[in-house]
Amino acid sequence: MVFSGLPFLFFFLPAALGLYYLAPRRAKNGVLCLVSIVFYAWGEPVYVTLMLFSIILNFSYGQWARRHGPRRPALFLTVCLNLALLGFFKYAGFLADSVNALGANIPAPDLPLPIGISFYTFQALSYVFDVHRGRCAAQSSLIDFGCYLAMFPQLIAGPIVRYVSVAEQLRGRRETLAAFGEGIRLFALGLSKKVLLANQIGVLWETCRATPLDDLSVLAAWLGICAFACQIYFDFSGYSDMALGLGRMFGFSFPLNFRYPYIARSVTDFWRRWHMTLSAWFREYVYIPLGGNRVAAPRHILNIAAVWTLTGLWHGASWNFALWGAYFGLLLILEKYVWAHLLQKAPVWFGHIYCLTAVLVSWVFFSFESAGDALRYLGLMFGRATVYADDFALYHMLSFGPLFIICAIGATPIPAGLWRRLTQGRPGLAGWSGAALSAGALFLCLAYIVSSAYNPFLYFRF
Amino acid sequence: MKEKASLRALTAFFLIFLLVPPAGYLLLADQSFSEMENRYLAQLPAPRLTRLLDGSLARGLETYLADQFPLRSFWVRVKAAADAGLGRKDIGGAYIGARGRLFEKKDPPAPGLFAENLALMGDLAENSGLPCVFLPVYSAAAFYAEDxxxxxxLLDERRFMREALDTLPPAVDVVDVWPYLAAGSGEGADLYFRTDHHWTQAGAYRAFLALAARGGWETGDWQPYDPGAPPFFGALHAQAPLPWLRGDDFLLWENEALTGVDVRFVDTGATALSPYISANLAKKDLYTVFLDGNHSETIIRTAAGSGRRLLILKDSFAHALAPFLLPYYDEITLIDLRYFHEPLSERLERGDFTEILFVYNLSWFAGDENFHRAAE
Structure with a gap:
């Protein structure tokens, strides 16, 4: 089920909210766990068993560790089982294809990817690691743990909520009118990002993708990849906002996942702002255990390369994602060891242009499965096209111009800052204008949702 | 306290927002057909365990909810208006032109298909041994390009036209209607509908003048009249239902030759006494008033007494044109190769035709994947 779909908005969500608020306090986590499982089973009735298995496996590890203390073999076994599930369902086909490319002939399993498996496996691992390291107590209630792992707001596309950050909220949270109102505002904001911006600008990217590469002009290639950059940002951050908003409605506070990534001035800065919960996970559970930056330079470089290839592969089981991750790893190493000082001394605008260009180039690797096509597309962007601008590009620039401007401004802190400045010291105005904007946004989103069957979440693949 | 009031208001709005559509589903009856989209709507799927387990029940329910959303056409209009307000220049595959015009946005045809179709047309003309005329119809977008x-x-239909003129054998006489359309465009009447992809009968009349000039015909006295239809909102309006667009005037052209004709729709067996089907004046798609829309084969018999029998191979642009040709033929047979599945050679033998006319929109013909049936 997707948040921007009719079954979710008008059947699941009202039912879930109704059951949750009618349930007595001690049954609330059970209700949330149950509706989350229904949410997951809606489109994937069979794979819900995987999710249930993951809940039981990782809960059992916690119980075991509580009784027997942190033991490496048990940890190793649990982690391996988690990774084996993820590996089999996400990477088996990819691995088989890769080995077959070298001349072998392994039958490649052709399984649909269980939705959200990358997200909930990582959440489960955060619990397992943190219990092992004594960062948190093992959860004693299977229902509370199931509620944590299956919780529908962040089940499908994050944020990746570490167990330690919600352990207390599982027991001691309180739902308030203020939190509920904030939840509605966040949900409306996220839904607008997804439905009004990402899906719409995505049409332009689809149009460019449908055009044979030979027919694209330089301008069209740039328009296309800029549209993709807007689409993926507003899609993913919109989904995170909706998750945060829904969490607030049920009394939870989830960690922020995006902080205006496109205003970053370096790639290092970009990754502190983009999908922050994923970067934090890799830092906490891979990079730092490998020694982080407190090791000799060659080892440090190796650590960065390892983390970023894994980050790339996390995004999808195909070589272009590994390449995409490695590309960022390389840039981060270069920023650390080669042009750190240059970047610091360079004017602000240079940092912005450098970072945006680097990120746009990365999206080319991200979106083309074949490296050959990605390189050809990059060639187009940097002048290897038959023409610089054609009617196709000019027409679409005009047709999507206002939407591009809205996306560009919307990706910066300007609108939020402006709103804060206008309503500063006037809580009444802030409340009513926020309510009116949210209501208007929901109304408009509904028009777009009803009008369009085109509603795939990009991050479903991960 | 003020903050609390706005919070309450927002929460109340949100709950109403979530609960009104489900109530609408329950209270409003399901629709079976959407006139606007010209398609049947999804119905509530029957629950079956196997369909539940493979996820197809969920997908079916999603389609059902999307198709039956309460006041669906209202929301579609809001979306179209918002898109246009945001500066989008095309909606749902229709360009938003100046002066309230919508134009069809066409994908480029498969490369080489136009040349293939022209070759087939040339072969058919040569093999039949009959006088053949090709009347290519320009799209509104080509004719009103400034809008x-x-x-x-845009597909370059003038280039298609040149290609037709250059490559067709002498057995096919190509009639270029452009000068006639251009001469008529100053007269005020729209030659193409603003909200539909077809031409008006005023446009078809211009093409008739081109044919009459070629054949040396007396054109007779044709006058437009208003049959009293409501404003016409055509197929392009369904694609881009902008609330501020005006419907088209719908006029029919009249001449005494239209009386005493006998129209037979071969596929359905239905008959009519006029090429204008007045029952369809109550339909949303008024263009179906002309010869009842698409049929695989339609035969019109007249009292002309000329001894000439015409075969028209055509798309729907011919429907508005055919009435003008009635005074000159004893019998006119219209065949639409999209729906006609009998071998055409047999039909030609049986038909005893004296002439063949091809009426096709250029962009359509350039991508027509059914014209190969002309060789069967």
């Missing part, structure tokens, strides 16, 4: 959005990518 298109700036830089709108």
């Amino acid at each position: 298109l959005p700036a830089h709108a990518p």
Whole structure:
């Protein structure tokens, strides 16, 4: 089920909210766990068993560790089982294809990817690691743990909520009118990002993708990849906002996942702002255990390369994602060891242009499965096209111009800052204008949702 | 306290927002057909365990909810208006032109298909041994190009026309209606509907003048009249239902030759006494008033007494044109190769035709994947 779909908005969500608020306090986590499982089973009735298995496996590890203390073999076994599930369902086909490319002939399993498996496996691992390291107590209630792992707001596309950050909220949270109102505002904001911006600008990217590469002009290639950059940002951050908003409605506070990534001035800065919960996970559970930056330079470089290839592969089981991750790893190493000082001394605008260009180039690797096509597309962007601008590009620039401007401004802190400045010291105005904007946004989103069957979440693949 | 009031208001709005549509589903009856989209709507799927387990029940329910959303056409209009307000130059595959015009946004045809179709047409003409005329019909977007959005990518129909003139054998006489359309465009009447992809009968009349000039015919006295239909909102309006667009005037052209004709729709067996089907004046698609829309084969018999029998191979642009040709033929047979599945050679033998006319929109013909049936 997707948040921007009719079954979710008008059947699941009202039912879930109704059951949750009618349930007595001690049954609330059970209700949330149950509706989350229904949410997951809606489109994937069979794979819900995987999710249930993951809940039981990782809960059992916690119980075991509580009784027997942190033991490496048990940890190793649990982690391996988690990774084996993820590996089999996400990477088996990819691995088989890769080995077959070298001349072998392994039958490649052709399984649909269980939705959200990358997200909930990582959440489960955060619990397992943190219990092992004594960062948190093992959860004693299977229902509370199931509620944590299956919780529908962040089940499908994050944020990746570490167990330690919600352990207390599982027991001691309180739902308030203020939190509920904030939840509605966040949900409306996220839904607008997804439905009004990402899906719409995505049409332009689809149009460019449908055009044979030979027919694209330089301008069209740039328009296309800029549209993709807007689409993926507003899609993913919109989904995170909706998750945060829904969490607030049920009394939870989830960690922020995006902080205006496109205003970053370096790639290092970009990754502190983009999908922050994923970067934090890799830092906490891979990079730092490998020694982080407190090791000799060659080892440090190796650590960065390892983390970023894994980050790339996390995004999808195909070589272009590994390449995409490695590309960022390389840039981060270069920023650390080669042009750190240059970047610091360079004017602000240079940092912005450098970072945006680097990120746009990365999206080319991200979106083309074949490296050959990605390189050809990059060639187009940097002048290897038959023409610089054609009617196709000019027409679409005009047709999507206002939407591009809205996306560009919307990706910066300007609108939020402006709103804060206008309503500063006037809580009444802030409340009513926020309510009116949210209501208007929901109304408009509904028009777009009803009008369009085109509603795939990009991050479903991960 | 003020904050609390706005919070309450927002929460109340949100709950109403979530609960009104489900109530609407329950209270409003399901629709079976959407006139606007010209398609049947999804119905509530039957629950079956196997369909539940493979996820197809969920997908079916999603389609059902999308198709049956309460006041669906209202929301579609809001979306179209918002898109246009945001500066989008095309909606749902229709360009938003100047002066309230919508234009069809066409994908480029498969390369080489136009040349193939022209070759087939040439072969058919040569093999039949009959006098053949090709009347290519320009799209509204080609004719009213100045009303298109700036830089709108467009199929070059003038180039298609040149290709037709250059490659067709002498057995096919190509009639270029452009000068006749251009001469008529100053007269005020729209030659193409603003909200539909077809031409008006005023446009078809211009093409008739071109044919009459070629054949040396007396054109007779044709006058438009208003049959009293409501404003016409055509197929392009369904694609881009902008609330501020005006419907088209719908006029029929009249001449005494239209009386005493006998129209037979071969596929359905239905008959009519006029090429104008007045029952369809109550339909949303008024263009179906002309010869009842698409049929695989339609035969019109007249009292002309000329001894000439015409075969028209055509798309729907011919429907508005055919009435003008009635005074000159004893029998006119219209065949639409999209729906006609009998071998055409047999039909030609049986038909005893004296002439063949091809009436096709250029962009359509350039991408027509059914014309190969002309060789069967």
